Amino acid sequence: MSKPRKPKGRPISGWLILDKPVDFGSTEAVGKIKWLFNAQKAGHAGTLDPLASGMLPIALGDATKTVPYVMDGRKIYEFTVTWGEERASDDLEGEVTNSSEKRPTEEEIRALLPNYTGVISQVPPQFSAIKIAGERAYDLARDGETVGIPSREVEIHRLTLLKVERDRAFFEVECGKGTYVRSLARDFGRDLGCFGHISGLRRSFVAPFAEDMMVPLAELTALEAIEDRDERLAALDAFLVDTSEALSALPQIRISDDQAHRLRMGNPIILRGRDAPVAEPEAVALAGGKLIAIGEIGEGEFRPKRVFA
Structure with a gap:
């Protein structure tokens, strides 16, 4: 063997x-x-x-x-939309698919933003990692296929217009999981009747x-x-x-070295004391400041789901 x-x-x-x-x-x-x-x-x-x-x-x-x-976690992006051209990839890499001589005013752009704040419906780009019948959308797009990608709900917590130039506008967005900023640029351009694509994109924050x-x-x-x-x-x-920094949003419990050993063996531990949490679907167990396990709290116990060396 x-x-x-x-x-x-x-x-x-x-x-x-x-x-x-x-x-x-x-x-x-x-x-x-x-x-x-x-x-x-x-x-x-x-x-x-x-x-x-x-x-x-x-x-x-x-x-x-x-x-x-x-x-x-939430994410924050700074991005630039260039007006006048829609592209196959919704960014600088794709070929031009639509064009317009129109350029939006600052007032028109600002009036549009409330429509893109909160929970919105969004269609991911053709060139994306979304799976269609088991195939990545970007693989199908590179083969010349145009596929129907279903829309999905995403959450935009904050959308700010930073600066406006004739051919470009600069934004900052704070958004939830699964948001495609390239789709925002595409849809802005369509709604404003001038077409648009991402020409600059930087992610400045990923919680936590x-x-x-x-x-x-x-x-x-x-x-x-x-x-x-x-x-x-x-x-x-x-x-x-x-x-453990990745889990800072979860409730934390402090445990002894003996309890840490039990958790590492895959066994639950009993939580005692007046201040012991009663029920949590997910919590973090720490011993001596070190991450031991992610688990569930219920019926006076911490039950490990994922254990760390």
């Missing part, structure tokens, strides 16, 4: 809040960070298009178990990570010049954010 293969890389855990540059894909960025940190596992929380820059949270090791909690946590890729790759491996990895690890 063959022995299971030992995972390659270091069993490190944490979040790297990358400031992704333009013309660098999200999958490419994850691969680069995994290689730089010599990590066993890596994944990201929310794709950024190659033409977009900004915050791309990358989970290493056990932190990949917390990716869904970051995916569900703050903008000042971002690390430029160039700052990380510069550390490749450190010849001593241990020194180089230590310098990189200094940029990691603790895995």
Whole structure:
């Protein structure tokens, strides 16, 4: 009987809040960070298009178990819409599909914004990762197919017009999971009768990570010049954010080392005391400030769902 293969890389855990540059894909960025940190596992929380820059949270090791909690968080984007052309990809990469000489006034743009605030119905772009009959929409679009992508509800918490030029307008949007900013630009242009597409996009915030946590890729790759491996990895690890930061929105309980051992074995623990929470569908157990488990609280117990090394 063959022995299971030992995972390659270091069993490190944490979040790297990358400031992704333009013309660098999200999958490419994850691969680069995994290689730089010599990590066993890596994944990201929310794709950024190659033409977009900004915050791309990358989970290493056990932190990949917390990716869904970051995916569900609010996001803030700054984006530029160029008027006069609608494009197949709804950004600069696609071919022009519609054009217009009309340019909207600032008053017309401001009057439109309330229609795009709150819960709205949105059709994702043809060039998107949405699956249609098991195929990615962008694969079908590249093959020349035009597919009917069903609309879906997304939530826009805040939409601000920052500046207006003749051919361009600059916005900031705070939105929920699944929102396509490229679709906003496309729909703005259609409603204003002038067509439009995204010509600039930057993500500045992904809850719960703050903008000042971002690390430029160039700052990380510069550390490749450190010849001593241990020194180089230590310098990189200094940029990691603790895995538990991704779960800051969940209720937290403090437990003993003995209780932590029980949870790591997959067993529930009894919660005692007047201040013990009665019921929570999801909560975080911490011992000595370290993340031990995500679990459910009920009937005086904490029952682990996901356990961390």
